[in-house]
Amino acid sequence: MVKVEFLGPIGKEPMEIEAKTLADVAARLKEDPEVAKWLEQSAVAVNDTMVKSLDIPLKEGDRVSLLPPVCGG
Amino acid sequence: MVKVEFLGPIGKEPMEIEAKTLADVAARLKEDPEVAKWLEQSAVAVNDTMVKSLDIPLKEGDRVSLLPPVCGG
Amino acid sequence: MLKIYPGPLPVSELLSEWYGAHYDENYGAMVNFVGTIRDEGGIDALSFDIYLPVLQKWFDGWKAKLESKGALLMMAHSEGDVPVHTSSFACAIFSPKRRVALEMLDAFVEDFKANAPIWKYDVREGKRIYAADRSTPMDGSGLLAGDG
Amino acid sequence: MLKIYPGPLPVSELLSEWYGAHYDENYGAMVNFVGTIRDEGGIDALSFDIYLPVLQKWFDGWKAKLESKGALLMMAHSEGDVPVHTSSFACAIFSPKRRVALEMLDAFVEDFKANAPIWKYDVREGKRIYAADRSTPMDGSGLLAGDG
Numbered sequence: 001m002v003k004v005e006f007l008g009p010i011g012k013e014p015m016e017i018e019a020k021t022l023a024d025v026a027a028r029l030k031e032d033p034e035v036a037k038w039l040e041q042s043a044v045a046v047n048d049t050m051v052k053s054l055d056i057p058l059k060e061g062d063r064v065s066l067l068p069p070v071c072g073g
Numbered sequence: 074m075v076k077v078e079f080l081g082p083i084g085k086e087p088m089e090i091e092a093k094t095l096a097d098v099a100a101r102l103k104e105d106p107e108v109a110k111w112l113e114q115s116a117v118a119v120n121d122t123m124v125k126s127l128d129i130p131l132k133e134g135d136r137v138s139l140l141p142p143v144c145g146g
Numbered sequence: 147m148l149k150i151y152p153g154p155l156p157v158s159e160l161l162s163e164w165y166g167a168h169y170d171e172n173y174g175a176m177v178n179f180v181g182t183i184r185d186e187g188g189i190d191a192l193s194f195d196i197y198l199p200v201l202q203k204w205f206d207g208w209k210a211k212l213e214s215k216g217a218l219l220m221m222a223h224s225e226g227d228v229p230v231h232t233s234s235f236a237c238a239i240f241s242p243k244r245r246v247a248l249e250m251l252d253a254f255v256e257d258f259k260a261n262a263p264i265w266k267y268d269v270r271e272g273k274r275i276y277a278a279d280r281s282t283p284m285d286g287s288g289l290l291a292g293d294g
Numbered sequence: 295m296l297k298i299y300p301g302p303l304p305v306s307e308l309l310s311e312w313y314g315a316h317y318d319e320n321y322g323a324m325v326n327f328v329g330t331i332r333d334e335g336g337i338d339a340l341s342f343d344i345y346l347p348v349l350q351k352w353f354d355g356w357k358a359k360l361e362s363k364g365a366l367l368m369m370a371h372s373e374g375d376v377p378v379h380t381s382s383f384a385c386a387i388f389s390p391k392r393r394v395a396l397e398m399l400d401a402f403v404e405d406f407k408a409n410a411p412i413w414k415y416d417v418r419e420g421k422r423i424y425a426a427d428r429s430t431p432m433d434g435s436g437l438l439a440g441d442g
Contacts (some may be wrong), residue, residue, distance in 0.1 A: 082343075082415070082424035116435045117438060123433075126437075138348070140411050144413065
């Protein structure tokens with residue numbers, strides 16, 4: 001199981017899902033309409049490191065974070 | 074008569090000279106070896122306004138200032 | 147050094163503290179940027195969420211980049227509500243060279259706007275509304291939307 | 295506002311005063327540049343001559359340029375001796391827009407270095423030596439050297 005967190009304005013409680021790669025996470029999240037609408041505009045971190053590839057392997061206990069559009073300052 | 078001032082490191086007392094234009098001032102200053110060496114690197118103000126042309130007419134009492142290379146900050 | 151404050155930043159104290167901590171370390175230039183909440187669109191305040199673990203890594207990356215140029219970086223940001231005409235963001239760069247200070251201030255502030263994990267909300271009549279129209283997708287956004 | 299100080303600038307007080315005077319006037323960004331004397335080449339201090347009438351006109355030109363962009367400009371500079379590790383130059387720009395603030399800070403500081411009528415001297419063992427090697431001829435230099 002990996003934990004998926006939704007940061008900032010997504011405002012959704014974390015989910016626990018079965019996933020071996022980020023591609024598995026993507027497939028699962030697309031099924032949830034509330035989350036799916038954020039996917040196009042969100043960046044992704046695994047264990048708080050920003051990632052750019054779906055091939056990232058995931059292991060038990062990993063945390064995947066979705067970061068929607070930002071505006072600091 | 075116009076007054077010619079030498080600013081910053083030139084360190085020379087002001088001179089009073091006869092001059093109808095800046096070209097007259099230039100001719101006069103080139104005769105003074107102590108000043109001549111600064112001319113290539115100095116900018117010029119007439120009555121505290123920076124000028125870019127030798128054709129500027131001068132009148133009695135005008136002040137011409139020589140500004141050598143600067144370094145503020 | 148990255149500091150997070152609940153509510154508005156004490157700007158004068160921060161600038162004085164940063165200058166006082168480093169003025170005698172032979173940096174020829176200090177530059178600062180301070181962001182202050184503008185009174186526009188009828189808001190009472192802006193409010194900020196921060197995801198600190200990623201913000202800290204982002205900041206540490208910039209700090210290391212500046213250190214490689216002989217320069218220092220420090221920054222403060224607010225979390226929660228920041229009323230109009232108070233400040234939510236401040237930073238300082240100390241550098242031996244003025245070109246490094248000026249160029250890195252510009253680059254740092256622009257990357258901050260684009261990639262620091264901070265979310266902004268308008269506060270109107272006690273309600274918090276995500277500032278979607280002023281927000282920017284971070285580098286690498288859309289990864290999970292692809293056909294993977 | 296252009297202020298000349300005999301000796302080192304009170305940097306923290308200046309930054310605090312500038313921020314305090316304008317934080318509530320709806321400028322979204324304040325940027326600062328502070329120049330501090332580096333300990334190098336065995337100097338005890340730098341020393342500055344200023345020709346204020348031309349400096350004031352140069353400053354007023356920049357102030358008007360920034361006002362046309364909705365921005366404010368203020369600056370302070372030292373005259374006379376400024377020991378190493380104290381500061382001789384500080385400025386602030388307030389702007390509604392951060393791009394204006396960042397771009398104008400860079401342009402203003404570079405033009406300051408090239409065209410503000412200020413002369414720098416090294417101070418060593420009580421002697422004042424013109425910093426010719428670090429000085430720049432102002433725009434239009436050489437006018438009186440031509441064949442006119």
